[in-house]
Amino acid sequence: MSTLLHAATVVRGFAYAPYSKFRVGAAIRTPSGTVHIGCNVENAAYPQGTCAEGGAISAMIAAGETEIEEILIIADCPTPVPPCGGCRQKIAEFASTDAKVTMCTTDGKSMTMTVADLLPGSFDATFMDLP
Numbered sequence: 001m002s003t004l005l006h007a008a009t010v011v012r013g014f015a016y017a018p019y020s021k022f023r024v025g026a027a028i029r030t031p032s033g034t035v036h037i038g039c040n041v042e043n044a045a046y047p048q049g050t051c052a053e054g055g056a057i058s059a060m061i062a063a064g065e066t067e068i069e070e071i072l073i074i075a076d077c078p079t080p081v082p083p084c085g086g087c088r089q090k091i092a093e094f095a096s097t098d099a100k101v102t103m104c105t106t107d108g109k110s111m112t113m114t115v116a117d118l119l120p121g122s123f124d125a126t127f128m129d130l131p
Contacts, residue, residue: 015039026052068095
């Protein structure tokens with residue numbers, strides 16, 4: 001976890017959050033052992049921003065990987081902050097139900113859950129009538 005915590009902490013420093021001042025960093029480890037990072041990027045049109053988890057997932061996909069083995073998210077809050085609903089769904093798309101999701105604060109608190117605990121009943125492609 002120390003590698004993910006270090007990576008997420010470093011990338012959190014690059015977060016672009018001029019409006020909320022809520023800077024978040026995320027680091028993903030894949031089964032191959034590679035680490036992919038992302039930070040939140042706000043926009044004056046709030047819904048147009050991106051979350052740190054989505055940025056890390058995009059970096060993972062751009063590197064040719066498609067599976068999250070573990071993800072760590074860090075934010076400056078009094079308690080660990082879970083991913084938003086959209087990011088929970090994105091994480092569930094690329095991780096097994098037993099993959100670890102660790103949420104950390106900048107002052108050392110942490111909480112770890114599985115994807116199944118974080119997002120029970122997630123939506124997946126089995127609900128679609130695909131050819």
